[in-house]
Amino acid sequence: MHLIAAERIKFFSIATPFVCGLATIVALVLPAGLVAATVTESRLPPTVASTQFGFPFALVVVLVLAALAVTSEYHTGTVHSTFQAVPGRTAALLAKAALVAGYAFALGEAAAFAAWLVARLVAPDADLALDSPADWTIVAGTGVVFALAAVCAVGLGLLVRHTAGAVALLVGYPLVFEDVVQLVPGAGPAVHRWLPLNVVTKFLSGTGGANGGRDGGNAHVLSDSPLTPGWALASFAAFGALVLAAGITAARVRDA
Numbered sequence: 633m634h635l636i637a638a639e640r641i642k643f644f645s646i647a648t649p650f651v652c653g654l655a656t657i658v659a660l661v662l663p664a665g666l667v668a669a670t671v672t673e674s675r676l677p678p679t680v681a682s683t684q685f686g687f688p689f690a691l692v693v694v695l696v697l698a699a700l701a702v703t704s705e706y707h708t709g710t711v712h713s714t715f716q717a718v719p720g721r722t723a724a725l726l727a728k729a730a731l732v733a734g735y736a737f738a739l740g741e742a743a744a745f746a747a748w749l750v751a752r753l754v755a756p757d758a759d760l761a762l763d764s765p766a767d768w769t770i771v772a773g774t775g776v777v778f779a780l781a782a783v784c785a786v787g788l789g790l791l792v793r794h795t796a797g798a799v800a801l802l803v804g805y806p807l808v809f810e811d812v813v814q815l816v817p818g819a820g821p822a823v824h825r826w827l828p829l830n831v832v833t834k835f836l837s838g839t840g841g842a843n844g845g846r847d848g849g850n851a852h853v854l855s856d857s858p859l860t861p862g863w864a865l866a867s868f869a870a871f872g873a874l875v876l877a878a879g880i881t882a883a884r885v886r887d888a
Contacts, residue, residue, distance in 0.1 A: 635718065635727035642710065643701060643731055652697035653735075657743040659690035660774075664747035667850050668754035678758045680767040681843030681851035683751040684774065687836075688806060690743055691781060691829075695802040698732045698782035702789030702879075703798050725880050729786045736782035740775030766841030769861070770852075773836050776865070780832075784872035790879030805829075824856070828871045831857045834864035 643649055663686035668678045676682070705711040718724040748771050752760050762768050785802055792798040806829055814824045824830055834855035837843070843851040857864055 635724055636731055638717075639724070639728045639731045642705075643728075643735070646704070648700050648704065649697060649735060652693050652700075653739050656690045656693045656697075656739050657746060659693055660684065660686040660743040660747040661750050662686065663689075664751045665754050668751040668758065668760075676846070676849045678751055678755050678760065679843045679846075679851060680748065680760055680762065681770050681837065681840070682849070683748040683760065684744060684770055684836075684852070685850055686747065687774065687852065690740075690774075691778065692803055692806055694736050694739065694778045695781055695785040695806070696799055698736060698785035699789035699792075699798040699802055700795065701728060701732050702786055703793060703795040706793045707795060721884050722880055725786075725790065725883060729783050729876055732786055733779040733782045737775040737779035740778030741772065744771045744774035764841060766838050769838065770836050770842040773865075777832055777836060777868070780865075780869050780872045784828075784875045787872070787875035787877070787879035790883045791875075821856075825858060828868055830855050831859060831864045831871075832868040833857070834859055835861045835868070 664683040667682045667685050705714065714724050715721055748760065748762075751758070762771065785798075788801065789798050792801065810824060810827045810829055813827065814820050816823070833852060834857040837852040837854050838861050840846055840854050843849070847854045855864070859867060
């Protein structure tokens with residue numbers, strides 16, 4: 633608990649978590665309001681899933697935030713004092729990952745429910761009630777996915793250590809890489825089915841129950857992962873734990 637308290641003081645002593653937190657909320661709330669505002673013009677009426685239309689952009693912000701929690705310490709040199717205070721390093725890095733994951737979870741829940749609420753206020757006649765497990769999963773599950781993604785980003789930050797490199801990877805991968813893989817002739821589609829963000833989308837969207845059974849439109853494009861939603865979440869959690877373990881191992885054997 634003392635290590636988490638120390639990490640909390642360091643984490644919230646800079647503007648990054650507050651700026652990124654606001655950006656995360658805006659990235660989810662603004663698209664939700666815009667989609668709901670077009671209810672009389674669009675051929676695709678708003679659904680619970682469409683209130684989370686900004687999820688990919690908010691996820692990128694959370695990933696960058698989590699990586700910066702690590703790379704900024706390497707940049708400023710404060711990581712030296714951390715490792716002097718905790719020579720084993722593992723406990724301090726686990727505390728950092730837990731703190732960032734907790735903050736990402738809170739951000740995800742606040743932003744997802746705020747987006748849903750804004751959509752209900754903008755389009756009060758639309759069917760946006762949370763009256764099925766699929767509806768609850770796609771909204772309440774956002775915080776869970778953000779927390780696991782933050783763990784992964786902390787691990788990547790420990791592996792890369794440089795802010796520019798980490799940010800480039802964490803912006804490019806979710807917005808570009810997984811889509812491009814599908815275009816590779818032959819093995820591309822088969823590989824894409826097992827990529828982490830495609831897999832965790834299966835947890836959030838399932839078979840499209842929260843989007844009226846539609847695939848895409850003004851909501852998530854459905855995942856082609858063969859896993860069930862529960863196993864998809866477990867797989868994403870295992871991937872995040874693996875990246876974090878690799879990052880901690882690298883931090884233990886390399887000079888700070």
